[in-house]
Amino acid sequence: MRKMYRPNYVVSLFFSLSFLLLFSTCKVGPNYTRPTIESPAKWQLSEEETETLAEKPWWELYQDTVLTNLIDEALFANRDLRIAAARINEAAGIRRIATSNLIPSVSAVGDAEFESDPVDGNDSSPDGIETIQFYGGLRWEVDLWGKLRRGREAAIAEFMASREGHRALAILITSSVARAYFELLDLDYRLEITNNTVDARIEAYRIAELRFKGGLTSELELRQAEVELIQTRTRIPSLEKLIVFKENELNVLLGRNPGAIQRGLQLTSQPIPPTVPAGLPSELLLRRPDIIQAEQQLIAANAFIGVAKGNFYPSLTLTAENGFESLSLRDFNLIPYWDDIINLDLPIYTGGRNKGQLAAAKARYEQSLNFYQQTILISFQEVSNALTDYHKSKENKNLQVRFAATSEQYLRLATLQYMNGLKSYIDVLDAQRRLFEAELAVSEAIRSELLSVVDLYKSLGGGWQTLPKEEETTSEN
Numbered sequence: 001m002r003k004m005y006r007p008n009y010v011v012s013l014f015f016s017l018s019f020l021l022l023f024s025t026c027k028v029g030p031n032y033t034r035p036t037i038e039s040p041a042k043w044q045l046s047e048e049e050t051e052t053l054a055e056k057p058w059w060e061l062y063q064d065t066v067l068t069n070l071i072d073e074a075l076f077a078n079r080d081l082r083i084a085a086a087r088i089n090e091a092a093g094i095r096r097i098a099t100s101n102l103i104p105s106v107s108a109v110g111d112a113e114f115e116s117d118p119v120d121g122n123d124s125s126p127d128g129i130e131t132i133q134f135y136g137g138l139r140w141e142v143d144l145w146g147k148l149r150r151g152r153e154a155a156i157a158e159f160m161a162s163r164e165g166h167r168a169l170a171i172l173i174t175s176s177v178a179r180a181y182f183e184l185l186d187l188d189y190r191l192e193i194t195n196n197t198v199d200a201r202i203e204a205y206r207i208a209e210l211r212f213k214g215g216l217t218s219e220l221e222l223r224q225a226e227v228e229l230i231q232t233r234t235r236i237p238s239l240e241k242l243i244v245f246k247e248n249e250l251n252v253l254l255g256r257n258p259g260a261i262q263r264g265l266q267l268t269s270q271p272i273p274p275t276v277p278a279g280l281p282s283e284l285l286l287r288r289p290d291i292i293q294a295e296q297q298l299i300a301a302n303a304f305i306g307v308a309k310g311n312f313y314p315s316l317t318l319t320a321e322n323g324f325e326s327l328s329l330r331d332f333n334l335i336p337y338w339d340d341i342i343n344l345d346l347p348i349y350t351g352g353r354n355k356g357q358l359a360a361a362k363a364r365y366e367q368s369l370n371f372y373q374q375t376i377l378i379s380f381q382e383v384s385n386a387l388t389d390y391h392k393s394k395e396n397k398n399l400q401v402r403f404a405a406t407s408e409q410y411l412r413l414a415t416l417q418y419m420n421g422l423k424s425y426i427d428v429l430d431a432q433r434r435l436f437e438a439e440l441a442v443s444e445a446i447r448s449e450l451l452s453v454v455d456l457y458k459s460l461g462g463g464w465q466t467l468p469k470e471e472e473t474t475s476e477n
Contacts, residue, residue, distance in 0.1 A: 027146025028313065029306020032299050035369060037376055039281040040384075052279025054287060054460035058174050061457060063271050066264030067181050070254060074177045075170055077255030084166040091155075091162040098155035101148045104140035104318075138320045147310025154303035157296045164293035171289065175458040177253050179451055184246045185267040186447035191239045193439045194232065197432075201229035204432070208425070221425040228429055232436070267446055276456060278387055284379050288461035291379055294372040301361070301368040308361040311354045317343040379459065386456035393452040397445035404438040411435045 053061070059068045075081065143149055208225035211217045247261045285291055347354065411431035417423040 026144065027149055027306060028309040029146070029150055030302060032302045034295070035298075035373065037285065037373070039285075039376075040380060042280070052283065052460060053273070053276050053457055054279065054462040056457075056462065058178075058457075058462065061273075061453075061462065062178055064181075064264040066262050067178060070181060070250070070261075071174050071177050074173050074254050078173050078253060079255055081166070081169055081173060084162070084169050088159070088162045088166055091159040095152075095155040095159045098148075098152040101141070102143060102152065104138050107137045107139075109137070138318075140318045142316045142318060144316055145310045145313045147307055147313075147315075150303045150306030150310065154300040154307065157300035157303065161293045161296035161300065164289040164296060167289035168293060171458055171461065173253060175454050177250065178454045180246060180250045180253065181261075182267070182270070182447055182450045182454070184243065184250065184261060185263065185270070186443050187239055187243045187246060188263065189267040189443045189446075190440055191236065191243065193436070193443065194235050194239060197436050197439075198229065198232050198236070200432070201225070201232050204428075205229050217425070224425060224429060228432065267443060267450075270446075270450055272449060272453060276387075276390055276453065278383065278456070278460060281380060281383070284383065284461065285376070288379055291372075291375055291461075294368070294375040298365070298368040298372045301365040305358070305361045305365055308354070308358040311357060312347065314346040317345070319343065382459035383456070386452065386459045390449070390452040390456050393445070393449040397442070397449050400438070400441045400445040404435070404442045407431070407435040407438040 058071055062068055062071070141148065205222075205225040208217065208222045212219060212222040248258045250261050251258055411428070411434070414423055414427045414431040418425060418428045
């Protein structure tokens with residue numbers, strides 16, 4: 001039977017608030033503390049600077065406007081980034097669900113019912129029970145031991161991890177676009193060098209043919225010139241194929257179908273920072289999104305231990321229902337009523353389920369802890385490698401430029417001495433090959449130096465403070 005009276009709301013409210021105030025500070029499970037990390041005092045081969053390359057947004061680091069436009073397009077249209085943005089929305093929904101668990105839920109229901117009372121086996125008898133009800137319900141699980149708050153803590157951490165995952169992916173997409181673009185410019189420059197070398201080989205073949213027809217040289221030198229010409233030409237189809245492949249790679253990053261890619265500055269005109277300060281190793285813990293993401297996942301795993309421990313303790317649920325009821329549809333005389341229930345659920349035996357959940361939560365925490373520490377170690381390795389690569393690539397480029405200049409001078413002298421009969425044609429061919437390979441090596445060295453800046457910028461977490469417009473909108477909702 002329902003209680004047909006108006007309840008004492010003051011007593012009920014006082015009872016609920018008393019429980020809430022008594023247990024609101026109680027939270028089972030360990031509180032999170034950041035693990036101690038031993039970081040190197042400074043980077044190898046780096047200038048001791050307080051500022052860092054990573055403080056520059058990508059549009060200031062890469063001063064080729066075509067490249068910056070491509071990066072901006074990729075950050076808007078890249079499919080992987082859109083998937084990551086959707087994950088942020090999913091995590092935001094889960095966070096809202098976890099928060100709602102701390103708040104009483106309210107519902108309203110209305111229904112009418114007719115129950116026949118058969119007489120002499122005749123179900124169509126007009127005698128029966130008719131009722132109509134309008135009522136609202138309130139249900140609240142009091143978070144006595146902080147289990148629900150630990151769940152909310154975990155949901156917030158997972159939401160933050162998804163945001164940092166999006167940032168990490170944005171840095172990866174930015175560096176991938178820059179890397180593919182510089183590699184494309186390198187292929188363009190190699191093709192240009194090859195075409196220029198083919199033109200030089202054609203001229204050398206023409207001269208060799210004139211000298212052969214004039215009786216000044218044998219047919220051997222003519223065929224040697226022809227072999228060099230054909231061999232150089234065989235490189236062109238391969239380079240043209242690689243250019244198309246690289247354009248297709250860029251188009252996928254941009255969310256486009258296959259097609260041509262616009263170029264800006266040539267490879268040799270791309271600006272390179274004169275100095276690359278790297279900052280302090282400890283700054284990575286606050287800058288790199290993948291490290292922050294790993295720590296947020298560790299915070300979530302720590303909170304889930306509290307959730308699992310909370311399952312060992314009793315749970316208290318307050319339920320109240322207030323409404324009106326009529327015993328006859330014809331009479332429609334509404335009678336107020338009130339039901340309240342205090343439900344205390346004490347787990348006694350669960351077949352080891354709670355212990356298993358706690359053991360699994362602790363194991364997941366250990367996994368997250370080791371993953372966090374491994375992420376930091378890898379980040380230190382990446383920065384050290386990138387710094388070394390940057391400095392050594394610059395040294396190598398300078399040496400390759402000198403080598404190419406010396407090879408050009410050597411070819412000029414060898415050709416002059418050959419024309420005067422002091423050198424054989426084999427010496428000229430050798431000088432031509434050296435110059436061709438030296439020019440290709442210069443292109444590769446410039447590309448390597450540019451890519452070393454890209455890798456260093458990425459390893460330092462560069463551009464992390466800037467979010468694409470789409471994510472900013474998503475995160476504010």
